[in-house]
Amino acid sequence: MxxxxxxxxxxxxxxxxxxxxxxxxxxxxxxxxxxxxxxxxxxxxxxxxxxxxxxxxxxxxxxxxxxxxxxxxxxxxxxxxxxxxxxxxxxxxxxxxxxxxxxxxxxxxxxxxxxxxxxxxxxxxxxxxxxxxxxxxxxxxxxxxxxxxxxxxxxxxxxxxxxxxxxxxxxxxxxxxxxxxxxxxxxxxxxxxxxxxxxxxxxxxxxNPRRLVRGMMGHRKQREGQILRLLREEARPVPAMVARMYAGLDPKLFPAAGRSVLAHLIDLRTRGLVTEDGETWSHVG
Missing domain, CATH: 3.60.15.10 (Ribonuclease Z/Hydroxyacylglutathione hydrolase-like)
Known part of the structure; x- marks a missing residue:
């Protein structure tokens, strides 16, 4: 460093x-x-x-x-x-x-x-x-x-x-x-x-810029995959997804982590892979 x-x-x-x-x-x-x-x-x-x-x-x-x-x-x-x-x-x-x-x-x-x-x-x-x-x-x-x-x-x-x-x-x-x-x-x-x-x-x-960017894209794809797997199990609100996805994270940071999850969900909704009903998100299909 x-x-x-x-x-x-x-x-x-x-x-x-x-x-x-x-x-x-x-x-x-x-x-x-x-x-x-x-x-x-x-x-x-x-x-x-x-x-x-x-x-x-x-x-x-x-x-x-x-x-x-x-x-x-x-x-x-x-x-x-x-x-x-x-x-x-x-x-x-x-x-x-x-x-x-x-x-x-x-x-x-x-x-x-x-x-x-x-x-x-x-x-x-x-x-x-x-x-x-x-x-x-x-x-x-x-x-x-x-x-x-x-x-x-x-x-x-x-x-x-x-x-x-x-x-x-x-x-x-x-x-x-x-x-x-x-x-x-x-x-x-x-x-x-x-x-x-x-x-x-x-x-x-x-x-080594390309290596880092490749890793960042992979990280986001992994998060997307986590979300889809959780919603295939059952419909969930964002806080329930955060609790499962961010094990060990300081609970004070859960709301901010929820914003990142929400960003993924909005993208997935645009692509027709998830839907929402009030606070609850569901997998399509």
Missing amino acids: DEQHTGTAQSLEPLVVRVLAPNPSPFTYTGTQTYLVGTTDLAVIDPGPDVPEHIDAILAAIAGRPVTAIVITHTHRDHSPASRPLAALTGAPIVGCAPLVVADTGPRLEAGFDPDYAPARILSHGEAVTGQGWTLRAVHTPGHTSNHLCFALEETRALFTGDHVMGWSTSVVAPPDGDMADYMASLDRLMHRNDRIYYPAHGNPIE
Whole structure:
């Protein structure tokens, strides 16, 4: 595991520097990782939460160089709020994902949405932001959120994966905005790329990307299989499925696990494999 130090700029390769925010938690692991891309002029990817000491650390890493763009993968509150003070301090435009605010009071393991995110430019799949010696191209990867983008550094075949693929845990896919079918399709999109390394927003760099993505897809297929086997036995509500599927899990986390199960069930319902009656889900056939 790479050693990480909050607030200290760490060079990962000639074009990439990492700055760790001081926001460790059950959903951020050691904290949100902000990346600086470039040498002469810079892009700042996911400046993180609006925490003055983190913004100061980013400014120290920028070291007076021009910032071409502040680039956002998605609008959870541990990723995008610092874009605004950083834009005011550097004059750089905020670019990247589309705005998205979802009213959701259900149990969740990730941060809520940033309601004040206001990009100067929204990047669609395949569009790029460029600087001297670097190109960041948007890769649309909905699933964790519907507006999620990864960014490919074309010069070194590195991919900044935000929360779509993380270096410590599988991504949370929680309805109403999280969508399991989209998430699986986005993983498949990455399987067809030739990225050398992933730099996630949480956790260590991923040096064998395809192997990890293949394993993540397999894990989700196993969960889907568990759900179908349980519903073939008998119709069940989500909490009963969670109790069977997540043996040994802290009961405090059962509601959040239920969101993941619900995401699978919604996908299975769309595919005509399960149906629901009130709180109870049944296998079709």
